[in-house]
């Protein structure tokens with residue numbers, strides 16, 4: 001996105017701000033759609049835990065995506081943003097039966113990943129069709145935190161437990177209308193993905209009334225200029241062929257669903273923050289920004305890389321900096337980074353700040369969470385205002401301490 005536009009947006013806020021480029025979200029969506037243009041019934045459900053501002057959800061709805069949700073609150077946000085509940089899928093893990101029932105009553109597709117829940121839900125609501133989340137036990141994903149397909153993962157029903165699923169379905173007379181997998185984030189190896197897909201096809205053959213097969217997500221996006229990414233086009237070509245063969249074999253045209261989060265929004269997001277001070281120690285030059293892991297926790301939480309660019313001095317001579325925040329804990333955004341010379345007051349731009357950035361922000365250190373801006377139709381729209389002290393205290397209650405008590 002144009003640096004001068006970002007700079008002018010940063011200048012209008014006196015605190016850190018997230019900016020999302022709607023055009024980039026749209027082009028990622030088109031890219032995915034085009035890669036799977038050989039599929040008659042393609043359903044792309046945006047995994048909204050990546051970035052859940054209701055204007056982002058509204059944009060997704062206007063483009064024609066469905067929604068992948070993990071909490072009843074995400075479902076409610078989606079409905080508020082205009083989604084038809086029929087285009088929402090609920091893929092929770094470890095939530096209460098009441099929550100699942102509440103979401104089902106809204107007309108949302110339920111996806112169950114636990115045998116005990118399947119049995120309880122099927123016994124009580126045999127008329128509501130459900131999707132089952134399978135764990136194919138394929139090791140995939142960028143690191144052990146985000147890889148969720150391994151044998152000891154808490155996600156999904158083990159592929160070895162299919163006989164038990166079938167027993168529950170027979171006993172309860174419930175209907176399974178979809179099979180699903182999601183094996184982790186940052187999957188690079190298409191062959192691994194296709195291998196997991198074959199396991200899902202084998203599973204699908206065991207259920208005669210399916211409407212869809214959901215291949216989850218986990219597409220890797222590039223984090224630096226020369227970084228590798230999932231080859232969506234190649235995956236599209238190979239999976240389309242296999243999926244269409246499968247449908248012929250199954251005897252019915254099924255929907256092919258995906259639920260990308262990161263792929264749609266990661267690169268469209270820019271986090272902008274101001275440099276408060278430059279501090280030199282015996283070994284390091286620190287650039288201290290007006291932010292911390294209260295705003296962007298991925299580098300500290302996952303060791304994630306975000307490119308950092310000085311948009312106030314883009315042509316400046318490059319020097320080495322360690323970029324840190326203002327939180328009273330170690331909060332390093334990037335160590336020993338080559339960045340165009342930084343002066344106090346400059347605006348730094350963090351790339352790949354669309355997915356799992358704002359949604360993981362907090363009020364730690366009693367700081368305000370950042371504002372959010374959507375660039376749409378060549379205009380900057382504020383889609384979340386900056387917080388104020390009222391937001392911090394709105395749910396807090398100061399009780400009366402005027403009554404004297406003796407403290408021994």
Ligand SMILES: *Cc1c(COP(=O)(O)O)cnc(C)c1O
Nearest residue numbers: 047182185217218259260261262
């Ligand atoms: C988080 C999540 C996704 C999205 O994963 P990305 O790596 O952001 O694409 C998809 N499906 C489920 C079930 C998820 O929990």
